[in-house]
Amino acid sequence: MARAGSFVEADNAEAIITRIEHKSRKIESLLKQYKPVEALKTALEGTYAMTGDERCKSAHWIAVHRALMAIKDVDGMLSSLDPEYYDILMKYLYRGLATGDRPTCDQCLRIHEKLTEKAGLGCILRFLTDTVNTV
Amino acid sequence: MAVTAVHQLAQCITCHAWSADRSMVALCPNNSEVHIYRLVEDKWEKMHVLQKHDQLISGIDWSARSNKIVTASHDRNSYVWNLEGSEWVPTLVILRLNRAALCVQWSPKENKFAVGSGAKTVCICYYEQENNWWVSKLIRKRHDSSVTSVSWHPDNILVASTSTDGKCRIFSTFIKGVDAKDPKKESRFGELIVQLDLSPSWTFGVKWSPSGNTLAYVGHNSVIYFVDDVGPSPLAQNVVFRDLPLRDVLFVSEKMVIGVGYDCIPMVFAADERGIWSFIRYLGERKAVSSGSRYGSQFSEAFGKFYGQAKQGVSNDASETSRTRGVVHENCINSIIPLSRQGTQIRRFSTSGLDGKLVMWDLETEQDLLELLVH
Numbered sequence: 001m002a003r004a005g006s007f008v009e010a011d012n013a014e015a016i017i018t019r020i021e022h023k024s025r026k027i028e029s030l031l032k033q034y035k036p037v038e039a040l041k042t043a044l045e046g047t048y049a050m051t052g053d054e055r056c057k058s059a060h061w062i063a064v065h066r067a068l069m070a071i072k073d074v075d076g077m078l079s080s081l082d083p084e085y086y087d088i089l090m091k092y093l094y095r096g097l098a099t100g101d102r103p104t105c106d107q108c109l110r111i112h113e114k115l116t117e118k119a120g121l122g123c124i125l126r127f128l129t130d131t132v133n134t135v
Numbered sequence: 136m137a138v139t140a141v142h143q144l145a146q147c148i149t150c151h152a153w154s155a156d157r158s159m160v161a162l163c164p165n166n167s168e169v170h171i172y173r174l175v176e177d178k179w180e181k182m183h184v185l186q187k188h189d190q191l192i193s194g195i196d197w198s199a200r201s202n203k204i205v206t207a208s209h210d211r212n213s214y215v216w217n218l219e220g221s222e223w224v225p226t227l228v229i230l231r232l233n234r235a236a237l238c239v240q241w242s243p244k245e246n247k248f249a250v251g252s253g254a255k256t257v258c259i260c261y262y263e264q265e266n267n268w269w270v271s272k273l274i275r276k277r278h279d280s281s282v283t284s285v286s287w288h289p290d291n292i293l294v295a296s297t298s299t300d301g302k303c304r305i306f307s308t309f310i311k312g313v314d315a316k317d318p319k320k321e322s323r324f325g326e327l328i329v330q331l332d333l334s335p336s337w338t339f340g341v342k343w344s345p346s347g348n349t350l351a352y353v354g355h356n357s358v359i360y361f362v363d364d365v366g367p368s369p370l371a372q373n374v375v376f377r378d379l380p381l382r383d384v385l386f387v388s389e390k391m392v393i394g395v396g397y398d399c400i401p402m403v404f405a406a407d408e409r410g411i412w413s414f415i416r417y418l419g420e421r422k423a424v425s426s427g428s429r430y431g432s433q434f435s436e437a438f439g440k441f442y443g444q445a446k447q448g449v450s451n452d453a454s455e456t457s458r459t460r461g462v463v464h465e466n467c468i469n470s471i472i473p474l475s476r477q478g479t480q481i482r483r484f485s486t487s488g489l490d491g492k493l494v495m496w497d498l499e500t501e502q503d504l505l506e507l508l509v510h
Contacts, residue, residue, distance in 0.1 A: 125357045126375070129335055130335045130356060
């Protein structure tokens with residue numbers, strides 16, 4: 001269970017990008033079926049196994065961003081989200097807040113408030129101190 | 136309530152240590168002195184003031200059998216104090232450090248002590264009879280950053296250290312002439328036995344369980360790490376918790392750990408029959424508080440500004456929060472010291488913090504925790 005051993009050595013960047021594209025298509029189809037919560041879960045799953053260089057991270061962010069913006073019911077989404085995804089969601093929220101783009105920031109701030117209530121300050125701290133697994 | 140007494144002994148307490156019979160406490164009130172207080176009929180009387188260090192004293196330890204106090208300070212020195220008559224007489228220990236000493240602990244047999252420092256080293260000091268002085272041997276290798284805490288294994292040879300580079304390391308401190316040679320364990324002084332790289336952030340507060348089989352330490356990322364079967368193939372567990380990070384931990388039994396830190400309330404962690412550790416509850420409140428009233432007024436205001444709306448009843452929140460949470464410490468708790476042992480279990484312990492309070496806790500009143508302790 002030690003974090004250090006849990007993420008698989010990244011394949012080359014191309015393979016990762018392909019996997020992310022595959023995930024994006026899945027997310028699109030879920031969004032078309034009005035299942036934004038499922039879409040977000042798909043987007044957040046397996047993130048650590050797909051870390052790579054900046055290109056991979058950007059591709060991943062685009063997929064997560066798409067799913068995040070489609071969420072309307074934040075409380076419902078958080079109650080059905082597995083607690084193990086809280087930390088990774090917090091990291092993406094801060095990435096969203098860093099973009100400075102108004103609609104993204106509004107959405108991220110809204111989710112941040114509810115997520116902090118649910119996951120506590122520890123979640124924010126884990127984002128701040130984790131310089132190894134950045135998104 | 137688990138709290139048996141709250142004493143305001145200074146404006147801010149950096150560290151504290153108890154005498155063997157628990158009648159006297161030595162503490163550093165955030166300056167370069169050690170104040171020794173004795174409890175005389177319900178009032179604390181300042182018995183001695185030990186002045187020798189030039190800078191903040193970062194660690195104090197009082198040995199139980201030999202009745203010596205060792206202090207380590209930011210002035211890169213350490214003194215061993217002996218009680219001669221009614222005076223405490225210091226003996227300088229030349230640590231050979233070029234940075235502050237950050238933590239100190241007597242070994243279980245009290246013939247050695249370990250000092251962690253900002254010079255990325257751990258000093259192991261032992262007494263040389265012929266020259267009547269304390270000699271320091273440095274473990275120089277492997278630390279990449281300041282050593283924040285040290286802890287001795289019950290076998291008096293292994294020392295675990297945590298550092299701001301995020302790693303916990305276990306070294307052998309076998310010294311010829313001081314330690315008895317163990318044919319089973321071949322170890323040289325300063326040999327790195329295990330390096331645990333579990334945390335991406337600063338680590339603090341490492342402690343061994345009473346048997347020496349389990350190790351616990353905390354990371355600044357609000358995670359507490361438990362390592363069983365420390366050796367070539369350790370079993371590590373991270374327990375993630377919701378609140379602010381911890382600073383120090385204490386094993387009250389083989390299967391229960393109390394953690395203290397920035398949240399000002401001790402947290403109880405326990406392992407179940409399968410050996411899986413998890414957070415049980417806080418000490419000092421019976422039921423979980425709803426998240427709305429969790430934060431004090433400072434947080435509410437900050438969150439209010441962040442989310443762009445005023446949080447209602449900010450002043451009401453603050454007083455209600457203290458009452459409902461039963462908060463005893465008002466600021467970060469930075470050390471937890473055992474008070475009494477029953478076999479390998481600790482029922483009573485004390486905590487001190489940046490608010491200058493020394494609080495005594497007793498687990499006898501916490502029925503549910505006692506059951507977990509005993510199993």
